[in-house]
Amino acid sequence: MLFNSFNFALFLPIVFILYWFVANKSLKAQNVLLLIASYFFYSCWDWRFVFLLAFSTVLDFYSGIKIFEHKTQSRRKLWLVISVGINLGFLGVFKYYNFFAESFADFIANFGLKVHYSSLNIILPVGISFYTFHGLSYVFDIYYERIKPTYNFVDYTLFVCFFPLLVAGPIERATHLLPQVEKIRKFDYTKAVDGLRQILWGLFKKIVIADTCAIHANLIFDNADMYGGSTLFIGALMFTFQIYGDFSGYSDIALGTARLFGFELLRNFAFPYFSRDIAEFWRRWHISLSSWFRDYLYFPLGGSKGGTLMKVRNTFAIFLVSGFWHGANWTFVFWGALNAIYFLPLLLMNSNRNNLEIVAKGNLLPSFKEFFYMIITFLMTVFAWIFFRAANLTEAFHFVQTLFSKSLFEAPNFIPKVALLLISFFMFIEWLGRENQFALSKFALTWPRALRWSFYFLIITCIFIFNGKEQQFIYFQF
Amino acid sequence: MKHFIVKILIFSIVFFAFDKLFILLRNRAPELEVDKRMEVLLQGKMDADLLIFGSSVGARGIIASTLSKELNIKAYNLSYPGSNIDFHEYLLTQLLENGNRKPKTILLTLDEPSELILNSSINFRLERLYPLIKYPKVREELLVREEKSKLLSDLFVLYQFNKSHLDLRKKNFTAHDSIMNCGSMPSYTTTTNFPAKYEQLPSHYNKENESKYLLNRVHSNVFDG
Structure with a gap:
């Protein structure tokens, strides 16, 4: 079910x-x-x-x-x-x-x-x-x-x-x-309503964002040899939002449902695509798994107590195991290793805990520096997802080879306008709600009821319209 | 708890009323389609001696009006680019079930023998059905294909929609397609927008020998492929 x-x-x-x-x-x-x-x-x-x-x-x-x-x-x-x-x-x-x-x-x-x-x-x-x-x-x-x-x-x-x-x-x-x-x-009205809002936002992420992006991501990844670099970039971008919408959408529905029954589950996502470095990304992505590996693998292995070399060894260990946890394929192991490599400079410079607060807290917009670091981190993540999505390493390397050819600067074969429009709307709402538990948590609460309900109607309308054949959640296979 | 349930009920009732406004949009959707062929089938108005089913090979490769002229019969093309054998069968079923005149001849074009087994590049063109969702027969098909749930589909008009309903412009099959009165869809675009591996039309290609060339291509695909 x-x-x-x-x-x-x-x-x-x-x-x-x-x-x-x-x-x-x-x-x-x-x-x-x-x-x-x-x-x-x-x-x-x-x-x-x-x-x-x-x-x-x-x-x-x-x-x-x-x-x-x-x-x-x-x-x-x-x-x-x-x-x-x-x-x-x-x-x-x-x-x-x-x-x-x-x-x-x-x-x-x-x-x-x-x-x-x-x-x-x-x-x-x-x-x-x-x-x-x-x-x-x-x-x-x-x-x-x-x-x-x-x-x-x-x-x-x-x-x-x-x-x-x-x-x-x-x-x-x-x-x-x-x-x-x-x-x-005991029944808590505020908690229950908050739960419903989180379920609604989770369904939007899954049905509207993830399933729409999946159509383009699947088409491009399955026929990668037909496309040039710019189209492959669009494919990787689509998968980046597919996996986020899919998994964080699932988590939102899970947390919201649990709230309806009076439970508070562990937070799993905290706006990871607004991270300024890869360490921050991993504090915000699949938090319950990252903290599990930290507590039951990284710390028992010695954590960061034994000097830089041990810190590096242990970091690689948790990323490799984490990759392998996702599935029995070398692509996941490589994805884990790549993230460990991303982590390495931060670890060596002892700057992996620089960005603990959400970006631009209390401000509407980030500074230029923050924005620059966000974009760099995001692009590194997009690149790593290629290995996560590819069927095997050969396909992944071929994909990367074409991606970084001169065809990257040619016009793409197609531009998924609807998907990009939806992603823009989605990320806009996520940005506005980034200081809360989930994007809709406090969004529109101060609006007049008619306007607030109109916004919810818009979300439900999108869910209805984009709802097709039931699509599995990616993480069910893990 | 009572307050929670009452609020959900009020919200649902207001949404239910809001949803019914979209009946107008649903009923108008078929008018926005340039391609009216499937609607003709659903309305039982198909009246042809020869019908052509197939994918793009049939749609672009066979000009039904040429056959009409040469054979002195009424020919009509019901081929849809990118459609598979499953879709052709669906069209045939609609032809037979909706009181259309039964044709004397049916011409089925196949892209390649593997079409009968599995081919992921062609599929059941579900998106052609959505604009016609006001017809119960179309709705039934989407339910059979588990695209939509019956109860929600009966309750909410918006649930019957897909994203094409939001586009209120006139819609061609695709941006580079045109459709003739006989249902054929010759493509006149250049191939510069397509990856190089796609087939290029031969240099001697012109409108006069179009049907001959493409009929030959169908033949070679079906019998030699």
């Missing part, structure tokens, strides 16, 4: 009404209802994977208790290894088996040897990367004694599979979400 589907448009109000009118008196009823709804939501994709989700949940719940209860360090470590090993094992089999088998065979072939491997026809269980990371953060936090485990299985299961975040995040932490699960939720 996709967030942008008619089924979800029916599912959400039904669960909402049951939650606030039937199950509102007791915490247990609220949690059981959300749990049933979440499992139903997940089973709409493929009911068989419900068992995998349930197994992973039971494993982490039980491991958490065992880690907490054992007094000896070796026993605690054993349970941690069991939990992490099995979770990553599932991820490895379902997501990476074919990739490793193929890469190994290719590597051996370099030495003139031939290896026969059977590639498995594996369907990737939707959301596996996300719920695995939920569970892992829980057992790590117990192991490092940051939290105590919960002994309430329903609460824990709801923390792992709460439907708004189940299939594509944000990747929650037990320290943040579990306390909310354990407390009865």
Whole structure:
């Protein structure tokens, strides 16, 4: 069941009404209802994977208790290894088996040897990367004694599979979400209205921006050899906005939906395309994943404590793993490495924390310097997305080669006027709302009601008009 | 909670009323199309002895009026550039279901044999259907193809739209196409705007030998390709 589907448009109000009118008196009823709804939501994709989700949940719940209860360090470590090993094992089999088998065979072939491997026809269980990371953060936090485990299985299961975040995040932490699960939720009018606004903006990003840009991005990337550099640049630009609209749109719908039920999820995007350097970009893009890798990989590896060399090593490690997390393809690894290279000068000059505040805070326009740095960072990001989008590295390098040929300065084969107009409108609203949680959070709130509602009508009209066949969210494949 | 539900209801009712203003725009959309061929089919007014179905090969390659003149019959071209066999079948179904006169001969042009298997460069031209969404038959087809949901489509006029409805200018099939009264769409543009790998028209090309040349091309595509 996709967030942008008619089924979800029916599912959400039904669960909402049951939650606030039937199950509102007791915490247990609220949690059981959300749990049933979440499992139903997940089973709409493929009911068989419900068992995998349930197994992973039971494993982490039980491991958490065992880690907490054992007094000896070796026993605690054993349970941690069991939990992490099995979770990553599932991820490895379902997501990476074919990739490793193929890469190994290719590597051996370099030495003139031939290896026969059977590639498995594996369907990737939707959301596996996300719920695995939920569970892992829980057992790590117990192991490092940051939290105590919960002994309430329903609460824990709801923390792992709460439907708004189940299939594509944000990747929650037990320290943040579990306390909310354990407390009865009271209806909050302001929060609910804010949630609806965020859902509306998320749908606009997905259906109007991402799906429109996808048409052009797909056409250009799929026929890259037919076009010159200027058209390829348009293709890369289209994908840049496609992936942002798609993923941040999904996150907005997830956060907005959770707000309707009285939950606050972790923020996942904070206007990343207004970043002034690549370090700022990574503090604003897929925040829940970046902070996950920071807390559970970068810090345990030593973080920045061991001098510059260690800092560089650890930064490369998290970017490479982050790239690989996205998918079993060398393109993602290269994309991760490229971002690490972008990061390197900032790291060496110790200037990776220069831009912590949102750009031009309190001002309508940025300074020339800020604008210049924003454009440079944006163009670097556009370039990196080419590797993320390309089917393989050969295609990606061919794309880059043509992009930087003299045809870059020729007139493009076509200009997607409608898409560019929509992007301009979208980025204008995002710019105006950049100091808030999401662009529409406070936008138009002070306008007269007629004008404010007209603006919402305009957004809904765009969503209706651009709504075609339901399009998957890109991050579902991860 | 009560306040929240009441406010959502009021908002929905006002939007529902606002949405109905767009019935006028929806009903006017077919008038803005230069290409009226599909509407003729939907209205059951097709009256031809010979019909040509196909993609651009059929649309640009066969001049129906030439066939009419040579064979002394009524020929009409229902080929749509970029359309696939699925789309041709849809047109045929509309021809048969809407009370049009059944033709004696149907000429189906195929770009290449692989068209019958899979070809991503040609497709079901959904965007040709959207301007005609006021016709229930078109709406049904979009529902079958999961373009739109039935309930929302029944409730909201705006939901039936696509972006072409916002353009209130007269619309050609594409910027460089023209359409003849017989339904054929010869392309008179130069090919300078296209990538070099696209086929160039031969230097001896002119209007007189146009149908002969393009018919030969259809023939070579279908039988030799």
